[in-house]
Amino acid sequence: MIEVAETVFSERGYTAASMDEIAERVGVSKPMLYEYFHSKEGLLLACIRDARAALRDTTKRSVADASTAEDAMRRGLHAFFVFIRERRQAWSLLRHEMTLIGTSAAEEIEATRQQQTDLIATLMSGYFDDSDPMRIAAAAEFVVGGCERLAILCERHEGLTPDTVTEYAMGLLWGGLKHSASQ
Template sequence: MPRAERERQMIEVAESVFAERGYVAASMDEIAEQVGVSKPMLYEYFHSKEGLLLACIAESRAELRKVTEESVAGALSAEDALRRGLLAFFVYIRDRRQAWSLLRHEMVLIGTSASEEIEATRRQQTDLIAKLMIGYFDTGSPLRVEAAAEFVVGACERLAIWCERHDEVTPERATDYAMDVLWSGLRERAR
């Protein structure tokens, strides 16, 4: 099997085990067994359990950025861009529950490189939202744009956690809830 394909397989299995058991309880032995490789091979690819976790988080972050950027391409207005981006995020967390679980369970990871990677994911989304805001809104100062983008990321993260407790809330419904609150505060600034 080509190295890239094997690495992807290892990351998929590790993501599943980390999400199911938690990082601390997950074992490299179990991951290796489920992948069908030796434990030393996992270490050869990722150097440590934390290295494997970092690879999982990096993969999730890259995918989240890709779906978010693709969703807003061709948006016709600020409202359309916001709605498309929100929907992409809520679809992502529904379809990639295990990846989302890794991104949101940071408390056990504080003090590790993984907590820095999770914050880098937030920063990525904040930067993307700020960039979009500059294109669609009369934004004022760069500090105000960054603050608004942080608010959107934080609010959506909390709403996503709430959605986990309410299976009946579809990504479309979550998007509507977020738009009700967020768009009312941003509408006046739209160009």
């Protein structure tokens, strides 16, 4: 149900997506969708939470056996850019928050950003001098914001591969971060 809903929300946008169409594509009744998710917004929230969990799992696994801060950064960035390429519909849900302002979905999307920022900050604190936690927090926020914009660039330019964009990001980010790395 979530996979089909993700597709419909991605294709039509939240406002234009209908529970009738989602139910028909899933092969269940519309009341069944309401039984599970209570509302269209509840279904959207389930989609966003699913995408957030998948993104977290992907990025955590990618850095699990990194040997240096630079290796961890490169692996994490690459995992993110592969995720947005392979899970375009999930990424679409996560990035279209402007249409969702004032909804619980906007809070879920911000929770996704915070999840990634926290993951990056935790990773950085293991490799970088953590005597200034605000510096680590600022760097993590910068990485998340910059990567979101690069992901949008990837959407506009199909030829940009995850490998290429990872190298662009490393070139921009690592130059400033490497001076703080302890390894």
